[in-house]
Amino acid sequence: MARSGGGNCCSLPNGVRARSVALAKWSASLFVKFISNLNLNQTNDHLQLSSQHFRLNRRNTMTEMLKTQAIVSRDTLQNGGWKFEDVRVRQPREGEVLVKMVATGICHSDVFAGSVPKGASPLAVYPRVLGHEGGGYVVAVGPGVTVASVNDPVLLSFASCQSCFHCKSGVPATCKDFLAWNTLSFDKVFTSDTLPDDATPDITGTFFSQSSFAKLSIVKQSSIVNAKELIKDKSELQLFAPLGCGAQTGAGSVTKVAEAGPKDSMTVIGLGGVGMGALMAARLRECHTIIAIDRVPSRLALARELGATHTIDTTDTPPGEELVNAIRKVTEGLGTSVTIETTGVPDLTESGYEATRARGKHIQIGISPDLSYEVKFGLARGNLFANKSFIGAVEGWADPREFIPQMIQWYREGRFPLEKMVKFSPAKDFQRALDDMHRGATIKPVILWD
Numbered sequence: 001m002a003r004s005g006g007g008n009c010c011s012l013p014n015g016v017r018a019r020s021v022a023l024a025k026w027s028a029s030l031f032v033k034f035i036s037n038l039n040l041n042q043t044n045d046h047l048q049l050s051s052q053h054f055r056l057n058r059r060n061t062m063t064e065m066l067k068t069q070a071i072v073s074r075d076t077l078q079n080g081g082w083k084f085e086d087v088r089v090r091q092p093r094e095g096e097v098l099v100k101m102v103a104t105g106i107c108h109s110d111v112f113a114g115s116v117p118k119g120a121s122p123l124a125v126y127p128r129v130l131g132h133e134g135g136g137y138v139v140a141v142g143p144g145v146t147v148a149s150v151n152d153p154v155l156l157s158f159a160s161c162q163s164c165f166h167c168k169s170g171v172p173a174t175c176k177d178f179l180a181w182n183t184l185s186f187d188k189v190f191t192s193d194t195l196p197d198d199a200t201p202d203i204t205g206t207f208f209s210q211s212s213f214a215k216l217s218i219v220k221q222s223s224i225v226n227a228k229e230l231i232k233d234k235s236e237l238q239l240f241a242p243l244g245c246g247a248q249t250g251a252g253s254v255t256k257v258a259e260a261g262p263k264d265s266m267t268v269i270g271l272g273g274v275g276m277g278a279l280m281a282a283r284l285r286e287c288h289t290i291i292a293i294d295r296v297p298s299r300l301a302l303a304r305e306l307g308a309t310h311t312i313d314t315t316d317t318p319p320g321e322e323l324v325n326a327i328r329k330v331t332e333g334l335g336t337s338v339t340i341e342t343t344g345v346p347d348l349t350e351s352g353y354e355a356t357r358a359r360g361k362h363i364q365i366g367i368s369p370d371l372s373y374e375v376k377f378g379l380a381r382g383n384l385f386a387n388k389s390f391i392g393a394v395e396g397w398a399d400p401r402e403f404i405p406q407m408i409q410w411y412r413e414g415r416f417p418l419e420k421m422v423k424f425s426p427a428k429d430f431q432r433a434l435d436d437m438h439r440g441a442t443i444k445p446v447i448l449w450d
Contacts, residue, residue, distance in 0.1 A: 065090055065191060066098075069449075070214035071430050072190075072203060073114040074127040081126070082114060084428050086193040089216050090201055092142035097219045099154060102234055103424075104212040105133030105242030106433055106445045107273065113183065113207065125186055128204040132158070132182075134212025134219075135227070135241035136449075145221050153227040153237050157244035157400035158182050159209030159220045170402075172222075173252075173395035181220070182208045189218045208245075215427070215449045225404050239418060240411075242273060242444050243404050245395065247418065250277025250342070252396015252403055253363045254285060258338045265289035265331055268308075269352050270342035271299040272437075273444040274365055276306065276421045278340045283307030284415040287338075291330055293323070293348075296440035302420065319347035327355040335360065344368045349375055358386040363393050422446050 065088040075081025092098045110131060116124040134156035138148045148154055159181040160172035167175050175181065189205035205211035209220035225244070231237050250273070254260050264287045268278050271294040282290045283306065291310045292303035300311040310330050317326045328335050335357035341349050344366030353362045353375075377390075396403070410416035421443035425433040433445035 068216035101136040103238035131213030132208030246273030247277035251281035252398035254281035
């Protein structure tokens with residue numbers, strides 16, 4: 001059966017997907033303990049901290065470790081190394097915020113980072129708390145924080161230096177230190193609950209400067225979008241949590257990278273969270289032809305509901321000449337003016353570029369897990385003379401503090417129906433949510449912390 005990806009900011013092809021989840025058939029007893037050392041009261045649709053533990057002011061910091069729960073990656077997912085645990089989290093420091101998560105989207109990038117064998121890559125850091133699509137409420141802030149105050153609702157996205165040329169140009173997704181702030185940020189902020197109270201933190205956090213697979217987590221302020229004026233209640237904060245990466249990457253790639261419009265035709269390869277975000281953006285930009293490609297029938301059906309004019313099942317039409325010809329057949333032999341490739345599967349990447357028409361744009365989002373893989377395009381076949389563009393797109397070239405409010409506005413206008421691809425699960429049932437995602441039963445799993 002032909003391979004097709006899930007659609008995400010760092011998608012996984014079938015082989016890695018199988019190693020990441022299908023082989024991870026462990027069963028563990030999950031014990032969820034209430035945050036015993038905090039006095040929490042239910043008010044205004046969210047939990048506020050009692051003043052007996054914190055003074056509710058914008059500059060508040062903490063002097064004690066706080067008990068919480070987290071999904072801790074102690075080993076690879078395929079080795080059964082992801083565990084739901086009681087842990088402790090340290091206090092916020094300069095430029096940091098302590099956030100109580102209410103929801104976290106699960107992205108293939110989390111699976112990718114938590115599936116790299118120990119010693120195989122700088123990404124292979126264990127134990128670690130992942131998660132990078134968080135939404136919650138501010139519990140406390142460190143010195144120098146200006147983006148949010150205690151009790152503010154916040155949505156979390158990627159972090160950036162905010163001072164380089166790209167950040168100052170309004171495109172923090174191309175920050176010169178993007179990797180250092182996000183995937184290669186290894187500050188230890190959590191402590192195993194089995195260690196003494198005064199033990200040095202032993203669990204790495206700050207994945208995408210947020211590590212939102214924890215009920216309480218330390219977040220760098222550049223990752224924060226203040227949602228005080230954006231949301232109506234906690235349920236919206238839960239729904240909007242995945243906007244910070246997957247949906248943003250897909251929609252931004254259409255609206256900002258491709259700058260698509262009514263004169264464009266578009267192919268979207270891979271119908272996970274990123275692919276569906278791209279598809280919805282293509283519809284709201286009124287692209288006249290939208291071809292959705294995947295191998296999961298339920299995803300193809302949803303794609304038609306969300307605006308795809310044509311769908312192609314790669315089970316029947318495999319990558320290569322057959323897929324290229326199928327795309328060209330729909331477009332009078334031309335190919336589409338924009339291709340959004342979300343899977344990172346090499347033969348799908350090459351097919352997508354081949355099927356992009358002259359003067360068209362191939363937008364590459366997915367990354368092959370084989371980082372040494374080189375995509376090869378034969379110039380003699382006409383690709384050079386066709387004046388095509390091959391463009392890499394991280395986070396849709398978006399500035400989250402501008403683009404997340406834009407997506408929310410589209411949602412309120414009924415043009416970005418995020419609810420159609422989100423499925424909620426309790427955080428302790430994360431393994432089931434992962435399984436549902438990888439077999440195509442769920443487009444965007446979101447785990448809830450309350």
